[in-house]
Amino acid sequence: MDENIFPNIDILFLSEQDLISCGVKDMKKCIDTMEEHFSLIGKGDYRMGGSSGNEHGLKMGFPETSEINGFPTNKPDYRFMAMPAYLGGKFHTCGIKTYGSNQENRKKGLPRSVLMLQLLDSQTGAPYSYMSANLISSMRTGAVPGLGIRHLAVKEPKTASIIGPGVMGRTAALAIYAEKKSVSTIKIKGRSQKGIDDFILFCKENCPTFKEFMICNSVEEAAKDSDIVYFGTTNAAVFEDNPFLDEKWIKPGALIISTSALLMNHKNWSDTKKYKLICDDYKMYAGWGTGREFPTQKNVSTLIGMGFYDAITEKIITEEQISEIGDIVNGKTAPRDSEQQIIIFAVGGMPTEDVAWGRVCYDSAIKNGIGTTLNLWHTPEWS
Template structure:
C-alpha cells in the first residue's frame, strides 16, 4: 500500500560524468525549453506562475545574535517550477550565496537541485547544481546567439571574466563558426588576461585581455555581458557597432538612445512582467528596478518610451516562429536573460536520464514504508 521510495543522488563528479559540461547539448535542451515557454507548457512560483523565486534577504541589523546580517551577494533563494513536454517533472533549485565564501576557499554560490514526481511529490533526484546552473545560464545566451546573432560574426567580446561568462562564452561558441578574435574585459586585468589565454588555447583564436570598458564593447559583433553586481557596468550607445548582438546575463546600464533604437528580445516576457509586479509590491519600484537586470528596460516602459512587455518579443516566440528575431544584418539586437528555474529542471532532467543510462550516481532510500505515527 505504501511503496518504497528511492531517489538518485548525483555529486559534482557524477554530474560531470553525466555530461553537465556538454555545452552544445545544453544549448539544445535550453532551446527545447524556450519552445515550451513560448507555448505556455510550464509553471513557476508565485500567484502569477512566473516568479523567478522566493528570496531570503537578511537585514542590515538584528538583535538576534545568530541571525545573519546583510552582505554582498548574501541571500538564499528557492526556485521551484514545473516543465511539460517530454520532461513532465517538477523541481526546485536551492540557492545559497555569500560573497564572503571566497575568503573560505568556497564558490560565491552553493547550489543543489531536486527533481520530484509531479503527481506524488516523491523525490526523483538530488544533484549538485553549481555546474548545472552555470551551464544552463550559458545555454540560454547560446540559444539567443543561434537565433539573433549574425552568422558571420568574427569578433566576440566577453564582458566580465568570471565562471558564469565562461559558461556563456562556451555555449555561444557552439553556435558561431566564424569567430577569429575574442576581447576579454574585466575590472581586474589579470582575470581578463587569464580568460584570454584560456580562450586562445581552447579555440585557437586571437584573444586579448583589457580593463578599459570601451575596449570591451567597441567593434564587437557579439557581446556577452555577465559582470559583477558589486560595481555597476555602463556602456555607451556609440560603442556598439551596426549589426552587433548583445547577450545580457548580468546587471548593466546604458544610454537611453541605445535601448530605444535596438531590437529588444527578452528571455520570457511573462517573467519580466512578474518582476514589475514584484517591484510595485515592494513599495519602492525605482529601487527595485535598480536591483534587477531588466531595470533599465522597465523604467523606459513606464515612461512610454518602449513597448509594454505584453507587446514585446520573448525568445520562445522566436524559437517557435511566432515572432521575428533579427530581421536584417544591420540592426543592433539586445537580449535580456534573468534566469528561470525551468532551465535548471530541463537540463537536470536530461542529465538524470544520462546518469541512469550510464549507471552513474548513488541510490538513496527515503523509506521502505512511511511511518504512520
C-alpha cells in the same frame, strides 16, 4: 516516476563528479536542450513560483544590522534562494533549485554560490533525484546566451566581448565557440589580472578557434566594434560600479547579452528600426522592481529585463515591442529585422532551465548506471 513503485521511494543522488560523467559540460547539447525548453516556454507549458507562475524565486536576505548576537547581516551577494518550477513536454517534471550565496565564500575556497537541485514527480511531489547544481546552473546560464547567439547574432560574427570573465563568462565563451566558429577575436574586460589570465587560459584549452585576446580597460573599449557583447559580472556592492553601456559604443548589428547587472539609458529604445528587445521571459521582469536611476543618467535599471519593464511604465516603448526568445524558437517572431539592427537580449535565469538540464543529466545517469541510490522510505511511518 512509475506509480507501481509507491509507497517505496528511492532517490538518485548525483554528485558533481557524477554529473560530469553524465555529460553536464556538453555545451552544444545544453544549448539544444535550452532550445527545447524555450519552445515549451513559448507555448506556456511551464510554471514557476508565485501566483503569476513567473517569479524567479523566493529570496531570503538579511538586515544591515541586528541587535541579536550572532545574527547574520547583509553582505554583497549574501542571500538564500528557493526556485521552484515545472516544465512540461518530454520533461514533465517539477524541480526546486536552492542555493546560498556569499562573496566571502571565495576566501574559504568555495564558489560564491553553492547550489543543489531536487527533481520531483509532478503528480505526487515525491522526490526522485537530488543533485549538485553548480555545473548545471553554470552550463544553462551559458547555454541560454548560446541559444541567443544561434538565433540572434549576425551570420558571421568575428569579434566577441566578455565583460566579466568569471564562471559565467567562461560558459558564455563555450557557447560562442559552440555556435559561431567564425569568432576569432575575444575582447575581455575584467576586474583582476588573475581573473583575466585564468579566462584566457580556459579559452585556449577549450575554444581553439579563438586566436586573439584583447584586454580592455573599459566597457567602452570592449564594446566598440564587437559583434557580440556579453555581460556576466556579479552585482557590484555600489550601484554606480555596475557596468554602463552607452549606445554610442555599440556597433550596428551587434548582439548585446546581459545575464547580470547592466546599466543602459533606454530613452531611444522606441526606435524599432535600430533596436530589437528580446527577453527570456518578460513576465518574470514585470513588477520585479521599478528600477533605480544612475546618478549621471536617467532611465536605467540594474537588470536589462527590468529596464524593459521601466521603459514600458514610462511609456517609452509598449509591451508589444518586447519579443520572447520562445516565440523566435517557435517561428512566431523573426529573430532580427536587419543585419544592422542592434539586439538586446535580457537573460534573467529561470529555474525551468535547471529542471530541463537536470532532467537530461538524470536520464543519462539512469541509462549509464551513474549515481548513488538513497532510500527515503519503504513505507512511510505516518500517512
